[in-house]
Amino acid sequence: MSLAYRPSHADATYDFKYGVRSVQGGGRSSARVTIGRVAAGAIAKKILKLYSGTEILAYVSQVNKVVLPEGLIDNQTVTLEQIESNIIRCPNPEYAEEMVASIDAVRTRGDSVSGVIACIDIGTPVFDKLEAELAKACMSLPATKGFEIGSGFAGTFMTGSEHNDEFFMDQHDQIRTKTNRSGGVQGGISNGEIINMSIAFKPTSTISKLELEGSKDYAGIFLYVYFRMISELGVGFESVILGITCII
Numbered sequence: 001m002s003l004a005y006r007p008s009h010a011d012a013t014y015d016f017k018y019g020v021r022s023v024q025g026g027g028r029s030s031a032r033v034t035i036g037r038v039a040a041g042a043i044a045k046k047i048l049k050l051y052s053g054t055e056i057l058a059y060v061s062q063v064n065k066v067v068l069p070e071g072l073i074d075n076q077t078v079t080l081e082q083i084e085s086n087i088i089r090c091p092n093p094e095y096a097e098e099m100v101a102s103i104d105a106v107r108t109r110g111d112s113v114s115g116v117i118a119c120i121d122i123g124t125p126v127f128d129k130l131e132a133e134l135a136k137a138c139m140s141l142p143a144t145k146g147f148e149i150g151s152g153f154a155g156t157f158m159t160g161s162e163h164n165d166e167f168f169m170d171q172h173d174q175i176r177t178k179t180n181r182s183g184g185v186q187g188g189i190s191n192g193e194i195i196n197m198s199i200a201f202k203p204t205s206t207i208s209k210l211e212l213e214g215s216k217d218y219a220g221i222f223l224y225v226y227f228r229m230i231s232e233l234g235v236g237f238e239s240v241i242l243g244i245t246c247i248i
Contacts, residue, residue: 009205031142059083060090061198062116063099064106068092075120075194112204116146119197129188131197138199146200150183165193 005012010029014021021027048054057080061068073091082091088103090096106113119138135147155163158181165177165186177193184195 006205029142034141056119057083058089058117058119060088060099060115061118063088064102064113064115066095066098066102067116068095068118073118075118075196078120110207112207114201114203116198116200119199120194129185130190130195131183131185131188134195134197138197141199143201143204144199145202147197148200149185149195149197151181152183152198155181 005015011021011023014027014029022030045056048056057078059073059078061073068090072095078091083089085091086093086096086100088096088099090099103113131149134149138144138147151158151163163181165179165182167175168178170176174192177191180193180196182191182193183197184190184193
C-alpha cells in the first residue's frame with residue numbers, strides 16, 4: 001500500500017493534491033473519520049425527539065440488485081424497532097434475508113456490493129434550500145455517489161399533473177398533501193410532510209481480489225492484500241447511522 005495507489009480509493013487524489021497520503025488506511029478520506037458525526041448526531045437525535053417530537057429514521061432500501069418495492073414500507077408508521085430487527089437494517093424481514101444472501105454471495109468471492117439507504121425525517125429558499133443542505137451533508141459521507149429527494153429521477157418520467165402534490169385539509173384542520181412526490185420540501189422549505197430521500201453508496205473499494213495498482217514511481221505493479229472484510233462487504237447497511245447523523 002505504501003508503493004501503489006488502491007483502485008477507487010482516495011490514495012491517488014490526496015497524493016496529487018497534497019503530496020502526502022496515509023498508507024495506514026485512508027486517513028482523512030476513511031469512513032472512520034465519521035465517528036465524530038455519529039457521536040454528535042446521537043445526542044442531537046435525542047434532543048430533537050425530546051424537545052420537538054422530531055424523529056429521524058433511516059433504513060436500507062437496496063443492496064446490489066435486491067430492491068425494496070416502492071410503497072412496501074409505510075414511512076408514516078415504520079419504527080426503529082422494525083429497522084433494527086436484523087443486521088442489515090431493512091424493516092422488511094423477507095427482503096432483509098435476500099439482502100444478506102446477496103452480500104454473502106459476493107463475500108465468498110472476495111468482492112463487495114453497493115447499497116441505497118432511505119432517510120425519513122428546517123431551511124431558507126435560494127442558496128440555503130433545505131434539499132441543497134441535505135444533499136451537501138449526505139454527499140459528504142465517504143462512498144456516496146447519488147442523492148435523491150421525493151420522486152428523484154423517477155419524476156422525470158412524469159407530467160406536471162402527475163407529479164403535483166395536491167393539498168387537502170386533514171382531520172386536525174392542517175394543510176397536507178395527498179401525495180409526497182416533493183419529498184417534504186417545496187421551494188427549498190419543509191412543508192410539514194415526511195422528508196423522504198435516498199442516498200446511493202458505491203461498492204466498497206476495499207476488496208480481497210488481485211488488482212492492478214497505480215503508482216507514481218512504477219508504471220504499474222500488482223499488489224495483493226487479503227482483508228478480513230467483516231464490515232466492509234457492503235457499505236450501505238452501516239451507513240444507515242451515518243445518514244441519520246448527516247440529516248441532524
